Amino acid sequence: MRIDVITLFPAMFQGPLTESILQRARDNGLLNIQFHDLRTFGSGNYKQIDDRPYGGGAGMLFMCEPVVNAIEKITEEGHKTQDKGHRPHRIYFSPRGKKLKQTGVENLAKEDWLILLCAHYEGIDQRIIDGGWIDAEVSIGDYVLTGGELPAMVMIDALARHIPGVLGKDESAQDESFSKSLGRKKEYPHYTRPEEFRGLRVPDVLLSGNHAEIDKWRKGNTR
Numbered sequence: 001m002r003i004d005v006i007t008l009f010p011a012m013f014q015g016p017l018t019e020s021i022l023q024r025a026r027d028n029g030l031l032n033i034q035f036h037d038l039r040t041f042g043s044g045n046y047k048q049i050d051d052r053p054y055g056g057g058a059g060m061l062f063m064c065e066p067v068v069n070a071i072e073k074i075t076e077e078g079h080k081t082q083d084k085g086h087r088p089h090r091i092y093f094s095p096r097g098k099k100l101k102q103t104g105v106e107n108l109a110k111e112d113w114l115i116l117l118c119a120h121y122e123g124i125d126q127r128i129i130d131g132g133w134i135d136a137e138v139s140i141g142d143y144v145l146t147g148g149e150l151p152a153m154v155m156i157d158a159l160a161r162h163i164p165g166v167l168g169k170d171e172s173a174q175d176e177s178f179s180k181s182l183g184r185k186k187e188y189p190h191y192t193r194p195e196e197f198r199g200l201r202v203p204d205v206l207l208s209g210n211h212a213e214i215d216k217w218r219k220g221n222t223r
């Protein structure tokens with residue numbers, strides 16, 4: 001999967017996307033993540049990318065031109081390495097968006113090209129969405145963040161786990177919370193050695209080796 005991230009702060013992605021499973025997926029070519037600094041698409045000597053909201057009010061908004069230029073340029077670039085038929089699925093993160101859930105994550109994991117727009121300040125000019133340059137507005141929760149970078153990292157982490165080959169053999173996206181196999185419910189509690197820790201024992205059924213009983217216990221503790 002190719003993911004193009006439009007952001008004012010590319011450095012924010014160092015760490016979450018450069019360690020462990022996600023870095024391995026990038027090394028294996030399963031995840032091709034490109035960062036694009038919106039400032040480079042700014043207009044005028046000062047590379048302006050934001051301005052004050054019409055109608056007054058605090059804060060600044062991303063302007064149409066730099067954002068639309070970025071989306072169109074990245075799409076054009078992408079078509080140099082991918083056939084023209086491919087169109088990126090373009091996502092903007094905002095509290096006004098559709099709440100991201102596991103079903104949405106699994107569907108996104110089937111895409112082969114995403115463009116993620118990370119805003120800051122008060123967000124973006126609504127015409128970028130109404131004009132058709134954004135395919136989906138997504139929220140990761142009912143709270144206000146300083147920017148769309150963390151939502152982008154959350155989405156990339158969540159969907160990468162569903163890209164075949166990203167999770168190793170002892171890591172599985174099956175039988176976990178919100179998975180189809182658990183009826184989209186929250187998974188059962190887990191235990192590992194030692195059998196007793198400061199008087200706290202592992203449920204005996206899990207030590208029994210009786211897999212029918214274990215499955216029954218797990219189903220009973222799924223909520």
Ligand code: 4FV
Nearest residue numbers: 093094119120139140144145147
């Ligand atoms: C957000 C959320 C979020 C709002 C203004 C970034 C901030 C600034 N994005 N889920 N909750 N975004 O708070 O996705 O642009």
